[in-house]
Amino acid sequence: MNSCRICAGPLDEFLDLGRQPLSDAFRLPNDTRDEFFFELRVGLCRSCTMVQLIDEVPREHMFHEDYPYHSSGSSAMREHFTGTARYLLDTELRGPDAFAVELGCNDGVMLRTISEAGVRHLGVEPSGGVARLARGKGIRVRTAFFEEETARDIAATEGRADVVYAANTLCHIPYLDSVFRGLDAVLKPTGVFVFEDPYLGDIVDRTAFDQIYDEHYYFFTARSVRDLARRHGFELVDVRRLPVHGGEVRYTLARAGQREPSPAVAELLAEERTRRLHELDTLRSFASRVETVRADLVALLERLRAEGSRVVAYGATAKSATVTNFCGIGTELIPFVCDTTPAKQGRLTPGAHIPVRESAEFAAPYPDYALLFAWNHAAEIMSNERDFRASGGKWILYVPDVHIV
Ligand code: SAH
Numbered sequence: 001m002n003s004c005r006i007c008a009g010p011l012d013e014f015l016d017l018g019r020q021p022l023s024d025a026f027r028l029p030n031d032t033r034d035e036f037f038f039e040l041r042v043g044l045c046r047s048c049t050m051v052q053l054i055d056e057v058p059r060e061h062m063f064h065e066d067y068p069y070h071s072s073g074s075s076a077m078r079e080h081f082t083g084t085a086r087y088l089l090d091t092e093l094r095g096p097d098a099f100a101v102e103l104g105c106n107d108g109v110m111l112r113t114i115s116e117a118g119v120r121h122l123g124v125e126p127s128g129g130v131a132r133l134a135r136g137k138g139i140r141v142r143t144a145f146f147e148e149e150t151a152r153d154i155a156a157t158e159g160r161a162d163v164v165y166a167a168n169t170l171c172h173i174p175y176l177d178s179v180f181r182g183l184d185a186v187l188k189p190t191g192v193f194v195f196e197d198p199y200l201g202d203i204v205d206r207t208a209f210d211q212i213y214d215e216h217y218y219f220f221t222a223r224s225v226r227d228l229a230r231r232h233g234f235e236l237v238d239v240r241r242l243p244v245h246g247g248e249v250r251y252t253l254a255r256a257g258q259r260e261p262s263p264a265v266a267e268l269l270a271e272e273r274t275r276r277l278h279e280l281d282t283l284r285s286f287a288s289r290v291e292t293v294r295a296d297l298v299a300l301l302e303r304l305r306a307e308g309s310r311v312v313a314y315g316a317t318a319k320s321a322t323v324t325n326f327c328g329i330g331t332e333l334i335p336f337v338c339d340t341t342p343a344k345q346g347r348l349t350p351g352a353h354i355p356v357r358e359s360a361e362f363a364a365p366y367p368d369y370a371l372l373f374a375w376n377h378a379a380e381i382m383s384n385e386r387d388f389r390a391s392g393g394k395w396i397l398y399v400p401d402v403h404i405v
C-alpha cells in the first residue's frame, strides 16, 4: 500500500488518469528525444485526509529555466494579484520595516505592487526565465526552491518576515516538512503564512479533473490544512474562498496560539464534514463522473468530426495535458490550439502533440467550434473573442459537464 507524503498513513487510491507527460513540457516539432511519462494517480490519506498524487515527478523536470507559464498572461489574474498585494499591504505589512517573502513569484504579478509601494520584499522562484522577468519589473528575486535551507539563509541575510505568501505554489511542493521547517525559520514570531491553491471541494463539485497534473501534488481542504499546520506548530486561523482558477481557498496560518481563528474556519470545516468531502465514497463517485466526462467529450468531438465541423482548441493550459492524454484526443480531433504565450507558440502540446498557434490564427478563419481548455478564464476569453460567437461559432466546455454555449 502507498503511504502519505505528510504523515506516512495509508493512502487509498481513488482515481487513475493513466500515463501522462510533464504538463508544461511543450516540445519543438523537430525534437526526437524521448518524452518523460509517469502514472497520474490520486489517493486519500486515511489518517490525515490529505489528497495527493501517488507518484512524484522530480522537481527539476518541471521548474527550470524554460518553465513556460507566465502568471501575468491574464488580465483577470493581474487584477486579482493587485488586490491581494493591497490586502497584504493593508493588513500584515503596515509596520515600519515590514518584510514580505513570496514563494513562486513567477513573473512578479503580485510582488510588483508590493515593490511599487516601497515595501521590502523577496521572491523565491526556481524557474530562471520567469524570475528574470520579475527582476525586469524592479522586484528582488532569488532563483531557488524554497525549502529549509533557503529559508535559513534568507532569515540570516535579510531578517525574518512578517508574511510569507504563496499562490498556486504550495500545492506544487511535495516536501512540505522541509517547507514548514523553513517557514518556522523565516517568519517572525507574529508572522503569518498566507497561501491560496485550487480547493478540493470545488474540484469535486465541478468534476474539474484537469486540475490534476504533475505540478499539482496536493489538493487541500480546510481539514487537511488544519492537520498539516498542527503537525508543524502552526494553526489555521482564516480561510477565504476565491473565485479564481475555477475555485480556490486562501488559507492563513499563524504560530499556534498567536491569533484567534476566524469563524470562517469552523464554518468551512463543518461544511466539509456535512458534504463528506474526505470520505472515499465521495471521491470514488467524483472519479466515476470523470469517466462520464471523458466518454461524453470524446463522443462529441467524434460526432462533430463525422459531421464535417471544424473544431480547434483555445488555451494550451497545463490542465489540458490531463484532458488530451486521458481522453486520447490528438490532432485527428483537434488540429491546433491557440495560445497567447510566446514560449508555447510553434511548439507541440505534451504527449498529445497538438501544435500551438498564436491566437491571431483563431480568426483565420474562425472554426465552427472551439474547445475551451482555459475554462477558468472563460469570461475574459469569451469577451476578448466575442466576434467568434457573433460569427456563429460555439464554445465547447467540459466543466462541470460537457456542454456547448
Ligand atoms: N504565483 C504564481 C505562479 C504559480 S506557478 C501564480 O499564482 O500565478 C507555480 C510557481 O511555483 C512556478 O513559477 C514554479 O517555478 C514555482 N515553484 C515550484 N516549486 C517551488 C519551490 N519549492 N519554491 C518556490 N517556488 C516554487
Ligand code: TYD
Pocket: 069, 073, 074, 075, 314, 315, 316, 317, 318, 319, 320, 338, 339, 340, 341, 344, 359, 374, 376, 377, 380, 381, 384
Ligand atoms: P491557466 O489556466 O492560467 O493555467 P495552467 O496552465 O496552469 O492550466 O493557463 C491559461 C493559458 O491560456 C495560458 O497558456 C495563457 C492562455 N490564455 C490565452 O491564450 N488567452 C487568454 O486570453 C488568456 C486569459 C489565457
Ligand code: ZN
Pocket: 004, 005, 006, 007, 008, 009, 045, 046, 047, 048, 049, 050
Ligand atoms: Zn496523511
